[in-house]
Amino acid sequence: MTTTDETQTARPAGRPRSARAEKAIIDATLDLIGESSGLGELSIEAIAARAGVGKTTIYRRWSNKEDLLVDALATLKSPLPSLRGGSVREDLVAYVEVFQRDACDASKRCVMNIAMNEAERHPRLVERIRQVTIEPRRAAIAALLRRGMATGELRADIDPLIAMATLIGTAMWYVRSEGAAEVSRELAERVVDQLLAGIAPAGAVNAGAVKPER
Amino acid sequence: MTTTDETQTARPAGRPRSARAEKAIIDATLDLIGESSGLGELSIEAIAARAGVGKTTIYRRWSNKEDLLVDALATLKSPLPSLRGGSVREDLVAYVEVFQRDACDASKRCVMNIAMNEAERHPRLVERIRQVTIEPRRAAIAALLRRGMATGELRADIDPLIAMATLIGTAMWYVRSEGAAEVSRELAERVVDQLLAGIAPAGAVNAGAVKPER
DNA sequence: GTTTTTCGATACGAATGCGTTTCGAAACGC
DNA sequence: GCGTTTCGAAACGCATTCGTATCGAAAAAC
Numbered sequence: 001m002t003t004t005d006e007t008q009t010a011r012p013a014g015r016p017r018s019a020r021a022e023k024a025i026i027d028a029t030l031d032l033i034g035e036s037s038g039l040g041e042l043s044i045e046a047i048a049a050r051a052g053v054g055k056t057t058i059y060r061r062w063s064n065k066e067d068l069l070v071d072a073l074a075t076l077k078s079p080l081p082s083l084r085g086g087s088v089r090e091d092l093v094a095y096v097e098v099f100q101r102d103a104c105d106a107s108k109r110c111v112m113n114i115a116m117n118e119a120e121r122h123p124r125l126v127e128r129i130r131q132v133t134i135e136p137r138r139a140a141i142a143a144l145l146r147r148g149m150a151t152g153e154l155r156a157d158i159d160p161l162i163a164m165a166t167l168i169g170t171a172m173w174y175v176r177s178e179g180a181a182e183v184s185r186e187l188a189e190r191v192v193d194q195l196l197a198g199i200a201p202a203g204a205v206n207a208g209a210v211k212p213e214r
Numbered sequence: 215m216t217t218t219d220e221t222q223t224a225r226p227a228g229r230p231r232s233a234r235a236e237k238a239i240i241d242a243t244l245d246l247i248g249e250s251s252g253l254g255e256l257s258i259e260a261i262a263a264r265a266g267v268g269k270t271t272i273y274r275r276w277s278n279k280e281d282l283l284v285d286a287l288a289t290l291k292s293p294l295p296s297l298r299g300g301s302v303r304e305d306l307v308a309y310v311e312v313f314q315r316d317a318c319d320a321s322k323r324c325v326m327n328i329a330m331n332e333a334e335r336h337p338r339l340v341e342r343i344r345q346v347t348i349e350p351r352r353a354a355i356a357a358l359l360r361r362g363m364a365t366g367e368l369r370a371d372i373d374p375l376i377a378m379a380t381l382i383g384t385a386m387w388y389v390r391s392e393g394a395a396e397v398s399r400e401l402a403e404r405v406v407d408q409l410l411a412g413i414a415p416a417g418a419v420n421a422g423a424v425k426p427e428r
Numbered sequence: 429g430t431t432t433t434t435c436g437a438t439a440c441g442a443a444t445g446c447g448t449t450t451c452g453a454a455a456c457g458c
Numbered sequence: 459g460c461g462t463t464t465c466g467a468a469a470c471g472c473a474t475t476c477g478t479a480t481c482g483a484a485a486a487a488c
Contacts, residue, residue: 014433015485021435037331038252043475054436059477113331116390117251138391161392162384162408169383170376176330177352178375194376197411228463229455235465257445268466273447435484443476454465 017061024051025058029072034106039069039118039125070128073111080136088148089196095141096171097188103175104183112172141167154196166195231275238265239272243286248320253283253332253339284342287325294354302362303410309355310385311402317389318397326386355381368410380409 028050029042036042044065048055062068081098085091102108111129119126141164148154170191175183242264243256250256258279262269276282295312299305316322325343333340355378362368384405389397 012433013487014431015435015487017434037335038254040252041254044477045475048436052436054438055477056437056479057435060434064477110331113327117327121251159404159408162388162405165388165391166380166384166405166408169385169387170380171383172387173383174376174379177379190373191376191380194373194380226463227457228461229465231464232455258447259445262466266466268468269447270449270467271465274464278447429488431486431488433484433486436482438479438481440479441477444474446473447471449468449470451468452466454463456461456463458460458462 018057021051021053021057022061025053025061025068026072026075027051028053029068030076030107033069033072033110033114034108037110037113039065039114039122042069044068066122066125069122070125073114073125073129074132076108076111076133080140088144088151088153089192091144092167092192092196093185093188095144096167096191097183097185099168099171100175100183100188103172138164163195167192170195232271235265235267235271236275239267239275239282240286240289241265242267243282244290244321247283247286247324247328248322251324251327253279253328253336256283258282280336280339283336284339287328287339287343288346290322290325290347294350302358302365302367303406305358306381306406306410307399307402309358310381310405311397311399313382313385314389314397314402317386352378377409381406384409 025047028047032042032046032050033039042065044055044058047068048058058068062071081094083091083094085094103112111133114122115126115129115134142160145154145158145160145163149156149158171188174187174191239261242261246256246260246264247253256279258269258272261282262272272282276285295308297305297308299308317326325347328336329340329343329348356374359368359372359374359377363370363372385402388401388405
């Protein structure tokens with residue numbers, strides 16, 4: 001019988017692949033994605049050098065560059081602030097603040113660049129990013145807006161798509177144009193409050209949002 | 215004397231450089247910038263081929279790729295909608311609409327990508343873009359906001375930087391996330407009106423901005 | 429110990445692009 | 459016509475990167 005364990009996991013016999021090398025490759029890939037602009041500038045050889053790994057070890061696991069990128073970006077867990085805080089305003093502020101910090105982080109910033117610019121060149125990659133990173137966040141904001149419209153903290157006739165674009169677009173553009181130095185909770189509050197004053201009911205339910213002079 | 219016209223334009227004697235070739239090079243460069251994502255993917259040889267020109271003709275005018283890019287992007291005149299329309303709202307709508315259309319145009323979109331992503335790699339280039347393209351538009355919006363605050367069409371205590379980020383960021387993000395298909399004046403109006411309801415005075419000076427149901 | 433597989437390192441051929449050079453033809457002033 | 463300069467085309471040396479192949483060493487199962 002010679003101990004044939006065919007029914008088991010069928011371990012391949014031989015030196016097992018190093019999980020440590022695999023992690024080093026993924027980490028190096030994410031590092032270099034963050035440092036480069038555009039996927040074309042990213043080279044397998046640079047990844048191998050950064051990871052302290054031979055190219056062989058990379059090509060034994062992924063057959064080409066795009067396959068590696070798909071797996072690397074998929075490991076970028078989306079930590080979704082998604083606090084169920086007390087008020088809609090608090091949750092919006094928390095979200096904007098996290099988003100602003102993400103916009104300053106090199107690797108996460110580049111993920112958005114890829115999603116926006118390389119849709120035609122790398123459709124599989126972009127689709128994966130949309131599913132893993134973008135869609136959950138979009139869903140979270142949409143739910144937050146719906147909650148606000150239900151509780152009356154937000155006006156009922158707002159356009160959710162535009163409101164979402166305003167939240168994210170304002171945060172991103174401000175960070176990019178004014179510099180990432182001054183990201184703070186206070187800035188997130190100003191952004192949200194200026195938006196809230198628009199989407200809040202015409203009455204003064206959210207009077208605190210737009211602080212009167214006195 | 216042998217007719218030495220040293221004081222004149224001192225024409226160089228010999229076959230003059232072809233202005234037609236120069237324009238073809240610039241046009242080809244802008245075309246390819248729009249089609250590629252990232253400056254690294256742009257090749258001089260592709261530009262020469264697209265322009266129907268020898269590489270010699272390019273290198274005789276510009277000593278390297280970056281010099282060519284600087285000049286090419288500098289020719290992108292910024293047509294600044296900048297209408298002195300009747301109301302601040304009208305001007306804002308006009309600006310947002312133009313900005314949305316620009317965000318769909320491949321070459322102009324890439325200009326913004328360069329300005330945002332390649333600041334460290336090509337500082338001269340980015341600085342030039344800022345001066346030629348970004349700064350005039352920023353100044354125009356800032357003036358428009360000041361005008362609104364002066365005339366009372368806008369609240370006096372708004373944060374101009376955040377308001378500008380909201381205008382541009384919302385338009386850009388909406389176009390990118392929802393697809394460029396549905397760019398229209400009506401969309402620009404919805405974006406501006408949702409912002410206006412926020413930055414307009416608490417009273418109802420701009421009651422027309424947020425149309426009541428009836 | 430033997431076998432099998434992976435390890436990192438290195439070299440390879442093919443492709444691409446840079447910036448330069450050379451070439452014959454063409455366009456200008458004289 | 460003559461000298462000068464630019465033209466497009468082609469080739470050059472050099473560098474980089476791809477994806478593959480080869481090497482001796484190391485790590486597991488047997």
